Amino acid sequence: MRTIYDSVSPEYIYPLSKVDIARVRKHVPPSIWETIQYIRFGFSSNSSHAGRMLGHGRNYRIRVNFCVKRVEGRLESPLVCRQRQYIENVKRYGGKPDLAKGVIMWDLASAKQYAMYVLLHEIGHVVYAEANLPGSRLRCRTSKEEDWCDAYSARLMQEVG
Numbered sequence: 001m002r003t004i005y006d007s008v009s010p011e012y013i014y015p016l017s018k019v020d021i022a023r024v025r026k027h028v029p030p031s032i033w034e035t036i037q038y039i040r041f042g043f044s045s046n047s048s049h050a051g052r053m054l055g056h057g058r059n060y061r062i063r064v065n066f067c068v069k070r071v072e073g074r075l076e077s078p079l080v081c082r083q084r085q086y087i088e089n090v091k092r093y094g095g096k097p098d099l100a101k102g103v104i105m106w107d108l109a110s111a112k113q114y115a116m117y118v119l120l121h122e123i124g125h126v127v128y129a130e131a132n133l134p135g136s137r138l139r140c141r142t143s144k145e146e147d148w149c150d151a152y153s154a155r156l157m158q159e160v161g
């Protein structure tokens with residue numbers, strides 16, 4: 001598994017470091033971890049997904065599309081969509097969305113928590129795919145799968161601390 005950070009200008013911060021990824025690794029079964037080709041942190045303001053998991057042959061690729069920007073001593077990120085579930089998750093992990101301005105205010109600890117939630121949710125999709133449909137074709141993600149991945153992420157966050 002490789003960790004990739006897309007380059008961004010100096011006022012941007014990726015909340016999760018390679019040290020954080022090493023901590024996560026201890027709580028993910030090696031059989032799952034080995035199927036993940038890479039975890040890529042990037043930033044695209046026109047994506048409506050904070051995280052993506054894509055199958056690639058027998059392997060998986062994870063993308064976390066989240067970083068925060070220093071603006072006048074505060075941290076903020078763009079609101080990437082207005083879906084209720086997304087807004088609720090942002091608030092659950094400490095983000096303060098400003099719907100009028102289309103931005104979310106963060107403190108670093110909250111941004112870390114949220115990035116961790118997104119990453120573990122995507123790892124949840126890998127676990128789900130391997131457990132339920134080994135070697136299967138592409139299929140639509142159901143709300144049952146999304147709920148399962150949220151629960152997986154919440155449980156792993158307790159373990160990773």
Ligand SMILES: [Zn+2]
Pocket residue numbers: 121125146149
């Ligand atoms: Zn998902």
